[in-house]
Amino acid sequence: xxxxxxxxxxxxxxxxxxxxxxxxxxxxxxxxxxxxxxxxxxxxxxxxxxxxxxxxxxxxxxxxxxxxxxxxxxxxxxxxxxxxxxxxxxxxxxxxxxxxxxxxxxxxxxxxxxxxxxxxxxxxxxxxxxxxxxxxxxxxxxxxxxxxxxxxxxxxxxxxxxxxxxxxxxxxxxxxxxxxxxxxxxxxxxxxxxxxxxxxxxxxxxxxxxxxxxxxxxxxxxxxxxxxxxxxxxxxxxxxxxxxxxxxxxxxxxxxxxxxxxxxxxxxxxxxxxxxxxxxxxxxxxxxxxxxxxxxxxxxxxxxxxxxxxxxxxxxxxxxxxxxxxxxxxxxxxxxxxxxxxxxxxxxxxxxxxxxxxxxxxxxxxxxxxxxxxxxxxxxxxxxxxxxxxxxxxxxxxxxxxxxxxxxxxxxxxxxxxxxxxxxx
Amino acid sequence: xxxxxxxxxxxxxxxxxxxxxxxxxxxxxxxxxxxxxxxxxxxxxxxxxxxxxxxxxxxxxxxx
Numbered sequence: 001x002x003x004x005x006x007x008x009x010x011x012x013x014x015x016x017x018x019x020x021x022x023x024x025x026x027x028x029x030x031x032x033x034x035x036x037x038x039x040x041x042x043x044x045x046x047x048x049x050x051x052x053x054x055x056x057x058x059x060x061x062x063x064x065x066x067x068x069x070x071x072x073x074x075x076x077x078x079x080x081x082x083x084x085x086x087x088x089x090x091x092x093x094x095x096x097x098x099x100x101x102x103x104x105x106x107x108x109x110x111x112x113x114x115x116x117x118x119x120x121x122x123x124x125x126x127x128x129x130x131x132x133x134x135x136x137x138x139x140x141x142x143x144x145x146x147x148x149x150x151x152x153x154x155x156x157x158x159x160x161x162x163x164x165x166x167x168x169x170x171x172x173x174x175x176x177x178x179x180x181x182x183x184x185x186x187x188x189x190x191x192x193x194x195x196x197x198x199x200x201x202x203x204x205x206x207x208x209x210x211x212x213x214x215x216x217x218x219x220x221x222x223x224x225x226x227x228x229x230x231x232x233x234x235x236x237x238x239x240x241x242x243x244x245x246x247x248x249x250x251x252x253x254x255x256x257x258x259x260x261x262x263x264x265x266x267x268x269x270x271x272x273x274x275x276x277x278x279x280x281x282x283x284x285x286x287x288x289x290x291x292x293x294x295x296x297x298x299x300x301x302x303x304x305x306x307x308x309x310x311x312x313x314x315x316x317x318x319x320x321x322x323x324x325x326x327x328x329x330x331x332x333x334x335x336x337x338x339x340x341x342x343x344x345x346x347x348x349x350x351x352x353x354x355x356x357x358x359x360x361x362x363x364x365x366x367x368x369x370x371x372x373x374x375x376x377x378x379x380x381x382x383x384x385x386x387x388x389x390x391x392x393x394x395x396x397x398x399x400x401x402x403x404x405x406x407x408x409x410x411x412x413x414x415x416x417x418x419x420x421x422x423x424x425x
Numbered sequence: 426x427x428x429x430x431x432x433x434x435x436x437x438x439x440x441x442x443x444x445x446x447x448x449x450x451x452x453x454x455x456x457x458x459x460x461x462x463x464x465x466x467x468x469x470x471x472x473x474x475x476x477x478x479x480x481x482x483x484x485x486x487x488x489x
Contacts, residue, residue, distance in 0.1 A: 114455070
């Protein structure tokens, strides 16, 4: 450890988004796992306190008991003390798969989950490979690019937008609005706020609200269109779906679209770009992979463990309970920190080592149980195909400038990743 | 002992089939089926692993 990274327990504040932006969070989690595996973050001026879970077994316990640990009061760390401090997105609590408890959750999930099984996903491989090749065609002659903007963001965006039946011309808007909603706390995306006010809590709330409302406006038009002309897409499927004998309401469908577009493009983007950074940072593992591409499936699992693109999910206890001997009172919030549990020394031998052949590798990057990531199969496939195509075509790709990370405690994002490679003539 | 798969939750990840191939088999409908009525003593460890690994936590021992 160098002097500037010498964190101590007393310095750690998991509400501090810059801890994640700087990449120091892994060191913070290492200290917490060892010195304070269940820590309490006290309330701040406008937000309630919460418990931090950093041990694998504790996150398993919470994930296995959705009847005790509810998603319906929000899945992010922040719970405002006054409801007027909540963002527009909080209106979706209880209305999206990701913010819904059993038994309704599994019923709603069953309306769409046949499109996400390993078999359904595997059938999409040729399509995904074709998109990937076209994206790489676009950068081939340049010899350099911003890998996030030109490549990593574009593949998952094309896949989810395609599944939802959105036209190509709308994809850039979806990218922009996703950044506003999930990157609301990052000044780069606070473009609706005057420059001298960016970086504040108010700017974050305004940005998130603007992104959410614009998203709803866009999908309301899509929904009207599908009601008149059904297509082969997820929005049309939802229009014709019934739950307990009732059609879904327009609001249900709009929240579903909101979730699909966000979850479908942001997380895989960061799995791909974070994966490339991990391989840049571990040249011996990268060389091993490039020498034997059949290692790709296990390399993807290790990247998922190492990167953990979703940083946390929160739950609220519906009754008094206990985790690791700590009493958790009814109504208290617990936050599951995925990058922390995925490097838990009690579960992963040499947890701090990036090993592309790690076996077993039962990481929790996709969560587990009731809310296991519906799109996990797509994420895995898109990551595998991308790295296969990328290293085949540009084997000498390398970093060409600073990696810029997202200022967020929720998404382990990379905003910009300059790379260079031998151009194709 | 009897093991059950909750077909509403199962999404065909197939981890159970890999952990305990004599007990679970993924059907054409992407739902895992239990192949045996009574899990032999020798395979209970494998089934415990399948229960632990299932991404959807869709497998459980049936309580008598």
